[in-house]
Amino acid sequence: MSDLTLYHCPGTRSTGTLWLLEEMGAEYTLETINVRAGRTAEFLKINPSGKVPAIRHKGQTLGELSAISLYLCDVFPEAGLAPALDDPKRAQHYFWHVYRPGVMEPAMISKGQGWKAEPGMIGWGELDDVVKRVDETLTQNDYLLGDSFSASDICAGGAVSWMVAFGMIEPTPAIKAYLERLQSRKAYRRMLEIDAELAPKA
Ligand SMILES: N[C@@H](CCC(=O)N[C@@H](CS)C(=O)NCC(=O)O)C(=O)O
Structure with a gap:
């Protein structure tokens, strides 16, 4: 065991x-x-x-x-599946791991529940802003941390996959191709x- x-x-x-x-x-x-x-x-x-x-x-x-x-x-x-401690990409590894529960999930729930709050008062934002950020990242690179797959793609990429599966967002071409890459993994x-x-x- x-x-x-x-x-x-x-x-x-x-x-x-x-x-x-x-x-x-x-x-x-x-x-x-x-x-x-x-x-x-x-x-x-x-x-x-x-x-x-x-x-x-x-x-x-x-x-x-x-x-x-x-x-x-x-x-x-x-x-x-994570950049080494001395790799500059390590910063983004932390970012996407905190962004998922701290911003992505609250933005999903807010949209799902129809909550309206002043963006300056809450610790997250609109789901559209999340999608924009993910899309910009994936327009530059195949994965959230760059050229290679990492745990951030499971953590934050997994949330993007739920957003699409729940019909909460319309995937951009970059997001659609990204999810296909993730879902084709063994x-x-x-x-x-x-x-x-x-x-x-x-
Ligand atoms: N903040 C938690 C959320 C986990 C969560 O809500 N899990 C749900 C299933 S998707 C659950 O176990 N719900 C059962 C319950 O709350 O009793 C995390 O990120 O791990």
Whole structure:
């Protein structure tokens, strides 16, 4: 049994962590948590917010998909999914990992709920501004950090994929081509296969 466990529910945010682990070629144990059936006391001990993804590694538990992604990149540097500490691209690695939960997700929820707030008063902005930023980045490069795929493409790119899947945005040509690149990856397809096998359980 591996010393790394992923607590996962098919079709949820934890698919991103599953995809990341598959990209890394990491050994892990998969524990299916049916979050749709409600929170359990047992899982609340693993993640007090009751949410997936969560991981257990070497006796420690961790929630929040961006934190998990940053952590796993440090645990498995040989996977090459994050720029090295002395690589100038490391700055963008942090940026996209914080941008996903701090700006992208609130902008999605705001749009979905029809909330209107003064941009200067809130810590995020309009979904259109997020799309513009992603589009500008992908017009210059194939991936968020440049020429090569990285964990940022799973974390922030994964959110872009949800925006399109939920019909919240019309993908620009650069975003459309980017998502096709992501979705043609072997590890992405493996994640979908695993999810399809688990779906009847959760
Ligand atoms: N801020 C969390 C959000 C995770 C989250 O909301 N997960 C949902 C599934 S997509 C969940 O587990 N919901 C069950 C619940 O809240 O009880 C993260 O980024 O990891």
